[in-house]
Amino acid sequence: MNGHKKSFFHKEKNEEVTEIKTAAEKVAEKTSQENMVTIKESEYQALLAEKEQVKELKERLMRLQADFENARKRLEKEKAEFLRYANEEVISDLLIVLDDLERSLEAAEKKHEDYAAFLKGVEMILAHLYEILKNHHVEAIEAKGKQFDPHLHEALLQVETDEFPEGTVMEELQKGYKIEDRVIRTAKVKVAKAKETGKNEEVK
Numbered sequence: 001m002n003g004h005k006k007s008f009f010h011k012e013k014n015e016e017v018t019e020i021k022t023a024a025e026k027v028a029e030k031t032s033q034e035n036m037v038t039i040k041e042s043e044y045q046a047l048l049a050e051k052e053q054v055k056e057l058k059e060r061l062m063r064l065q066a067d068f069e070n071a072r073k074r075l076e077k078e079k080a081e082f083l084r085y086a087n088e089e090v091i092s093d094l095l096i097v098l099d100d101l102e103r104s105l106e107a108a109e110k111k112h113e114d115y116a117a118f119l120k121g122v123e124m125i126l127a128h129l130y131e132i133l134k135n136h137h138v139e140a141i142e143a144k145g146k147q148f149d150p151h152l153h154e155a156l157l158q159v160e161t162d163e164f165p166e167g168t169v170m171e172e173l174q175k176g177y178k179i180e181d182r183v184i185r186t187a188k189v190k191v192a193k194a195k196e197t198g199k200n201e202e203v204k
Contacts, residue, residue, distance in 0.1 A: 093132045100125045133177075141176035143169045143187040152176060152183060157190040164192035 176187030
């Protein structure tokens with residue numbers, strides 16, 4: 001009798017578990033169906049193609065970024081090397097002038113040349129130096145007799161005078177130079193200043 005009741009009890013429990021399991025499976029199936037979207041085969045294939053295209057574009061973008069970074073590093077290196085050796089050509093030309101000066105001084109010290117010959121040699125070297133500067137687009141800034149220009153001139157002295165209009169460069173104390181339109185050294189000058197008039201005389 002007890003065995004029959006026990007068997008019946010287990011049967012009821014099994015049926016209950018089965019019902020709960022079945023209900024859970026139905027809920028899961030319904031939820032899965034609710035999350036699913038039905039599309040045409042052609043649309044599905046188009047989505048796959050677009051996914052593959054996005055993947056290719058992403059890989060291409062990563063390659064382009066790597067190429068850009070490599071190019072940036074290469075340009076920085078080339079720029080650093082250019083700045084380091086930018087004056088090499090000018091220095092090579094100036095070394096020729098230095099050689100000429102050293103030979104002239106050596107000859108003068110050994111008295112193999114007289115003063116006139118030495119002076120002539122220095123003038124030739126100076127002319128050579130001017131030619132080098134000209135070839136590198138370096139030219140002297142005009143100053144004497146010109147109107148003072150703060151972009152080109154630096155006034156070291158101002159002198160009251162009535163011989164020159166006010167602001168006129170009376171004298172060039174040191175030459176200035178420019179490359180093309182860029183000033184590399186302003187000319188040091190003495191500038192005319194108008195005499196002050198109408199000063200009060202001392203009362204006697």
